[in-house]
Amino acid sequence: MTTTAATPVTPPTATTRSKPGRSSGSKAGSAFAGIAAWIIGLIFVLPVAWMILTSFHSEAQAGAQRPQVFAPLTLENYDKFFGSTGINPWPPLINSATASIISTLIVLCLAIPAAYALSVKPVRKWTDVMFFFLSTKMLPAVAGLLPIYIIAQNIGLLDNIWFLILLYTAMNLPIAIWMMRSFLADIPPALFEAASLDGAGLLLTLRRVVAPIAAPGIAATALICFIFSWNELLFAKSLTGTVAGTAPVFLTGFVTSQGLFLAQVSAAATIVSLPVLIAGFAAQDKLVQGLSLGAVK
Structure with a gap:
């Protein structure tokens, strides 16, 4: 009676891990893109937000040389x-x-x-x-x-x-x-x-x-x-x-x-x-x- 020799099983190769430098670089690029997107968004939104805020100020406060951000609000202009x-x-x-x-x-x-x-x-x-x-x-x-x-x-x-x-x-x-x-x-x-x-x-x-x-x-x-x-x-x-x-x-x-x-x-x-x-x-x-x-x- 002949016995068949067991074929050795080759262990699976380990998956190649991503290089730490490349991973940190991609994270830094994503963070930079996110910050740039926020800055661009604020640049476009800021004039609209300033217009809305100015609409709640009086004419004297709106025409002041220095921005009156914390001036009292009023509904006089909408009235x-x-x-x-x-x-x-x-x-x-x-x-x-x-x-x-x-x-x-x-x-x-x-x-x-x-x-x-x-x-x-x-x-x-x-x-x-x-x-x-x-x-x-x-x-x-x-x-x-x-x-x-x-x-x-x-x-x-x-x-x-x-x-x-x-x-x-x-x-x-x-x-x-x-x-x-x-x-x-x-x-x-x-x-x-x-x-x-x-x-x-x-x-x-x-x-x-x-x-x-x-x-x-x-x-x-x-x-x-x-x-x-x-x-x-x-x-x-x-x-x-x-x-x-x-x-x-x-x-x-x-x-x-x-x-x-x-x-x-x-x-x-x-x-x-x-x-x-x-x-x-x-x-x-x-x-x-x-x-x-x-x-x-």
């Missing part, structure tokens, strides 16, 4: 903003909200089908079409101010909120198409083929396939268009008056021949900035996801 001095801020705020919301909705209704045609069902020479959209942003806005003013005057649409809506739609549509195309190009083509095999038309495909998947991109596009429309000043200042004036135009009224009322301007700017800040915080997760959706391949 003046909301009409105690005879100035009604609600019409400009309502005009800004009307122009921004309606123009953003129109832009989305036009940009999503256009981006679908340029990405999922590409037309001939679609690159030329995209360059044409981009070329419309190359002309400075001030260069087109005079002809636009003459057109508005001839057709009787000066100081008209609907003319501002039309302008904001035309201004935001090219960037919206570019953003939406990058989002839709990342959707797997198999989903559109499956929808087509099931007999879905264009509107049903956009509603049932595109809208749920590209929701972060749509939210990011809508938020950017809303911010651009809300903050626009050049055309609103030149084409409106007492009826269709927007919130940025209303802010310029605090700069008078008597000087700059810094505390009142800070209170007014804080109120005017709230809709944008609220929209940004409410959609910040979708905004980050949407802005990175078209960039990550």
